[in-house]
Amino acid sequence: MNILDVLEKENQKATLPQFDVGDTVEVYTKIIEGEKERTQIFNGVVIAKKGGGLKEVFVARRIVQGEGVERVFALHSPRLLDVKVVRSGKVRRAKLYYLREKASKEAARLKEKFVEKRGVVEKGQA
Amino acid sequence: MISGILGKKIGMTQLFQKDGLLVPITVLQAGPCHVLQVKTREKDGYPAVQLGFDDKKEKSASEPEIGHAKKAAATPKRFIREVSYTDETPPQPGQSFGVEVFAEIKKVDVIGLTKGKGFQGGMRRWGFRGGPDTHGSTRHRSPGSIGSNTDPGRVWKGKRMAGHMGVERVTVQDLKVVNVDTKRNLLMVRGAVPGVDGGYVIIRRSIKGKK
Numbered sequence: 001m002n003i004l005d006v007l008e009k010e011n012q013k014a015t016l017p018q019f020d021v022g023d024t025v026e027v028y029t030k031i032i033e034g035e036k037e038r039t040q041i042f043n044g045v046v047i048a049k050k051g052g053g054l055k056e057v058f059v060a061r062r063i064v065q066g067e068g069v070e071r072v073f074a075l076h077s078p079r080l081l082d083v084k085v086v087r088s089g090k091v092r093r094a095k096l097y098y099l100r101e102k103a104s105k106e107a108a109r110l111k112e113k114f115v116e117k118r119g120v121v122e123k124g125q126a
Numbered sequence: 127m128i129s130g131i132l133g134k135k136i137g138m139t140q141l142f143q144k145d146g147l148l149v150p151i152t153v154l155q156a157g158p159c160h161v162l163q164v165k166t167r168e169k170d171g172y173p174a175v176q177l178g179f180d181d182k183k184e185k186s187a188s189e190p191e192i193g194h195a196k197k198a199a200a201t202p203k204r205f206i207r208e209v210s211y212t213d214e215t216p217p218q219p220g221q222s223f224g225v226e227v228f229a230e231i232k233k234v235d236v237i238g239l240t241k242g243k244g245f246q247g248g249m250r251r252w253g254f255r256g257g258p259d260t261h262g263s264t265r266h267r268s269p270g271s272i273g274s275n276t277d278p279g280r281v282w283k284g285k286r287m288a289g290h291m292g293v294e295r296v297t298v299q300d301l302k303v304v305n306v307d308t309k310r311n312l313l314m315v316r317g318a319v320p321g322v323d324g325g326y327v328i329i330r331r332s333i334k335g336k337k
Contacts, residue, residue, distance in 0.1 A: 003310070003312070004136060004139050007312075008139060011141055011142065032145065054139075054142075074142075074148065077142055077146050078142055079145075
């Protein structure tokens with residue numbers, strides 16, 4: 001096996017949080033401020049997952065004071081503590097960049113409600 | 127103590143540091159290197175160690191190569207270079223070195239042969255600006271004037287012009303050592319290293335980093 005692949009595998013986390021694109025998640029990250037350490041939580045919708053292996057990242061998006069905010073998190077970063085799924089949504093594409101066009105908060109929220117219902121129904125059937 | 131070691135560029139990837147910083151690294155196979163010959167001030171005029179890296183098939187090695195390696199009880203090598211040493215007691219032929227040479231070193235220089243770019247124009251090779259793209263211009267990538275008129279009546283030697291680019295020896299200084307893996311003889315340095323993946327490199331302790 002390629003040495004680079006072996007190295008990458010060795011530096012990956014053993015267990016990864018499970019979530020999908022479209023899920024609303026709480027992302028727990030470790031913030032180091034000088035000596036102090038604290039946990040920061042970012043709430044948002046996962047709109048994309050990119051890369052594979054050690055290089056895998058995901059993008060979470062939320063609306064803060066009417067302004068869209070997106071953050072990119074590296075899945076295997078030691079600073080990423082946990083990702084909790086608040087609610088899962090059923091979506092029909094891998095990248096939800098169209099959410100950016102839904103500028104107004106209402107549009108985004110409506111979309112989410114709709115998404116959540118579909119998700120629940122699907123779980124009931126399964 | 128020898129000043130450097132021979133190796134091979136495996137490729138680049140990224141690793142997380144403990145504090146969460148993602149660093150770009152180049153993975154180098156550093157050793158095992160066999161000492162093929164030890165040169166001394168008395169005998170050869172300068173002290174040096176001739177190292178050999180990467181085994182070569184005996185059938186593709188020449189007779190002199192085989193004989194030279196046999197003297198040091200080694201197999202013929204593909205990559206042979208000299209490095210200096212600073213020991214009171216010099217290394218012996220037949221001895222072998224690995225990455226442990228760099229166990230306590232923070233910075234290294236890496237010497238390699240750059241990728242060949244073929245025949246390139248002045249813009250690519252020397253970073254010339256070229257001419258305007260529009261406004262009736264027809265000299266889009268030309269180098270412009272290459273000198274004066276009757277005096278000197280010729281083009282200066284060394285004038286930067288189009289020509290062959292790449293496949294030259296380049297030293298990258300002061301690369302930070304991220305990790306030393308003595309088990310697999312791997313050296314991980316921060317940043318890029320000249321040459322193709324699988325190309326041979328000389329790794330030595332940093333010249334500037336010496337205190």
